Amino acid sequence: xxxxxxxxxxxxxEEKITIENGSIAEDGVKFVINPYDEYAVEEAVKLRDDxxxxxxxxxxxxxxxxxxxxxxxxxxxxxxxxISDERIPDDEYAVSKVLHAYLSKESPxxxxxxxxxxxxxxxxxxxxxASLLGISHAGSITKxxxxxxxxxxxxxxxxDLEVLEVQLPAxxxxxxxxxxxxxxxxxxxxxxxxxxFQTLTLDDLxxxxxxxxxxxxxxxxxxxxxxxxxxxxxxxxxxxxxxLVSLLxxxxxxx
Amino acid sequence: xxxxxxxxxxxxxxxLRQVALETLGAARLIAGDGDSIRILVAGSNITxxxxxxxAYGADTIYTVEHDDLENYNPEAYMAAIEAVIGQAKPxxxxxxxxxxxxxxxxxxxxxxxxxxxxxxxxxETESGEVVFTRPLYAxxxxxxxxxxxxxxxxxxxPNNIPAAEAIEGASASIEDIxxxxxxxxxxxxxxxxxxxxxxxxxxxxxxxxxxxGVKSAEGFQPLEELADLLGGAVGASRGACDxxxxxxxxxxxxxxxxxxxxxxxxxxxxxxxQHLAGMSQSRVIIAINKDPEAPIFKVADxxxxxxxxDIVPLLTQEFRKVLVS
Ligand SMILES: Cc1cc2nc3c(=O)[nH]c(=O)nc-3n(C[C@H](O)[C@H](O)[C@H](O)COP(=O)(O)OP(=O)(O)OC[C@H]3O[C@@H](n4cnc5c(N)ncnc54)[C@H](O)[C@@H]3O)c2cc1C
Numbered sequence: 388x389x390x391x392x393x394x395x396x397x398x399x400x401e402e403k404i405t406i407e408n409g410s411i412a413e414d415g416v417k418f419v420i421n422p423y424d425e426y427a428v429e430e431a432v433k434l435r436d437d438x439x440x441x442x443x444x445x446x447x448x449x450x451x452x453x454x455x456x457x458x459x460x461x462x463x464x465x466x467x468x469x470i471s472d473e474r475i476p477d478d479e480y481a482v483s484k485v486l487h488a489y490l491s492k493e494s495p496x497x498x499x500x501x502x503x504x505x506x507x508x509x510x511x512x513x514x515x516x517a518s519l520l521g522i523s524h525a526g527s528i529t530k531x532x533x534x535x536x537x538x539x540x541x542x543x544x545x546x547d548l549e550v551l552e553v554q555l556p557a558x559x560x561x562x563x564x565x566x567x568x569x570x571x572x573x574x575x576x577x578x579x580x581x582x583x584f585q586t587l588t589l590d591d592l593x594x595x596x597x598x599x600x601x602x603x604x605x606x607x608x609x610x611x612x613x614x615x616x617x618x619x620x621x622x623x624x625x626x627x628x629x630x631l632v633s634l635l636x637x638x639x640x641x642x
Numbered sequence: 643x644x645x646x647x648x649x650x651x652x653x654x655x656x657x658l659r660q661v662a663l664e665t666l667g668a669a670r671l672i673a674g675d676g677d678s679i680r681i682l683v684a685g686s687n688i689t690x691x692x693x694x695x696x697a698y699g700a701d702t703i704y705t706v707e708h709d710d711l712e713n714y715n716p717e718a719y720m721a722a723i724e725a726v727i728g729q730a731k732p733x734x735x736x737x738x739x740x741x742x743x744x745x746x747x748x749x750x751x752x753x754x755x756x757x758x759x760x761x762x763x764x765x766e767t768e769s770g771e772v773v774f775t776r777p778l779y780a781x782x783x784x785x786x787x788x789x790x791x792x793x794x795x796x797x798x799x800p801n802n803i804p805a806a807e808a809i810e811g812a813s814a815s816i817e818d819i820x821x822x823x824x825x826x827x828x829x830x831x832x833x834x835x836x837x838x839x840x841x842x843x844x845x846x847x848x849x850x851x852x853x854x855g856v857k858s859a860e861g862f863q864p865l866e867e868l869a870d871l872l873g874g875a876v877g878a879s880r881g882a883c884d885x886x887x888x889x890x891x892x893x894x895x896x897x898x899x900x901x902x903x904x905x906x907x908x909x910x911x912x913x914x915x916q917h918l919a920g921m922s923q924s925r926v927i928i929a930i931n932k933d934p935e936a937p938i939f940k941v942a943d944x945x946x947x948x949x950x951x952d953i954v955p956l957l958t959q960e961f962r963k964v965l966v967s
């Protein structure tokens with residue numbers, strides 16, 4: 388069983404966002420595995436332990452992504468591939484083409500990724516990849532069971548639960564609830580340092596800049612208007628409840 | 643050159659979803675003079691949804707009706723959509739940013755070799771160019787984004803773009819498109835409806851959320867009563883989900899759902915940055931918390947320092963009085 392995990396490095400979810408010179412400042416920011424991808428890594432490692440095979444981590448990102456890949460290797464993945472090239476634009480159209488160029492030569496049985504990345508939040512890449520590779524997918528899964536050449540998955544559909552049987556190879560994206568990601572152990576961290584780690588550029592993939600011209604472009608970046616603290620209502624609970632409802636009618640005019 | 647804009651009108655069990663009309667509203671924001679707006683309705687029982695859409699002034703409504711489309715299966719739905727795309731040759735395809743739209747749009751984008759802008763919260767035209775606003779970092783930042791080339795694929799976040807209104811006397815031409823019945827590599831074996839009859843969280847105008855402060859699954863009861871009374875939905879913090887008081891499907895925040903209701907009531911939620919990311923764009927925020935220092939009060943329009951088990955039932959009583967009168 389050859390498993391590939393698509394992994395993105397994102398800002399730690401605790402980070403405050405600031406804008407400097409028209410882009411999001413990265414100085415002093417702590418980077419982590421995209422939280423949804425962490426579930427994908429955990430699931431892949433568990434499946435490999437139960438069914439044999441290997442887990443390859445695959446990421447597109449800047450050089451600093453190596454550090455996050457080492458963390459995921461320490462969680463138990465076998466090897467990592469980082470595609471790092473300044474010519475790759477920040478557009479899902481382009482990123483999915485880069486991943487496709489690599490994966491079309493690899494033919495994994497199973498590809499796992501996150502439901503979406505908590506930075507750009509567009510949830511496109513894994514599903515685009517399913518289409519480019521011509522394989523099935525199920526998004527937002529909370530349970531995965533392998534039965535030979537098929538997988539049974541539970542998919543979270545806005546609160547409803549869909550049970551699907553999917554032929555492999557397939558791509559699944561992980562939703563919260565799939566599992567409880569482990570912390571990398573100290574021996575895991577030591578071992579991770581020696582695991583195979585490949586860094587590739589566009590040239591290695593046989594892609595040129597023209598192949599991955601971005602389809603969309605950012606034209607402006609801004610922070611949301613700061614919310615200021617409002618009024619604390621004081622008094623006996625019954626009075627406060629009465630006051631709140633009347634304020635919602637008269638002042639906020641929302642009911 | 644006039645454009646053809648195709649709107650995917652999502653229906654649920656044959657009923658049109660509110661987000662379908664908002665997606666149509668988005669199409670009107672994109673369309674210029676002479677552009678053609680067309681609608682696609684797919685499903686197994688769509689007569690009602692199609693007739694409801696008839697009055698919205700689209701040029702054509704494409705319908706694909708088949709038993710294979712009873713439950714959502716990406717392969718079956720893609721086959722239906724590709725059949726319509728082959729007919730309509732759209733320059734833009736629009737979806738709601740819902741469980742289904744999030745799943746289908748990237749497939750359509752990949753098959754059209756097109757760019758996609760997801761989770762759009764506003765659309766404007768600036769010097770002749772259509773500009774899409776969308777959140778980054780779950781709303782801790784916003785970007786404006788434009789397409790570099792066509793075709794366009796867009797998903798619009800529920801509750802943000804004004805719904806299209808019906809046009810008096812309008813009617814559309816209806817074109818039935820044959821479902822091409824592909825051989826499916828995945829099959830839907832079962833669908834467990836947990837949300838039947840409930841208001842969808844991402845579309846709700848009023849959200850009442852509980853955190854670890856509700857203390858148990860039963861602790862959500864008073865919140866549910868208030869939500870039922872107001873026609874709203876119940877949400878939760880990750881604290882409440884992790885503690886097993888409720889399903890992860892209710893989680894609001896950076897790694898949960900992002901909601902933008904008219905009223906958000908946070909009960910027993912401390913206001914961690916990851917939670918705020920999912921709700922801070924709500925119109926009016928109300929916080930009920932025992933701890934006067936809780937960070938949630940920093941973003942709340944109205945704060946009540948107190949025990950949610952006292953306050954929430956009293957609020958329900960007060961709302962009931964107002965709604966009766
Ligand atoms: C990678 C990552 C992603 C995350 N994503 C999310 C996310 O998407 N959404 C999310 O919500 N969190 C998320 N979190 C978790 C987040 O950091 C907080 O831990 C979580 O939001 C806390 O939930 P809470 O406010 O319910 O619980 P607590 O922080 O325990 O707060 C409970 C609050 O209830 C109050 N309280 C207790 N009893 C009562 C009472 N009777 N009446 C009134 N008030 C009472 C207390 O004063 C306290 O303020 C994430 C964390 C990480 C690391």
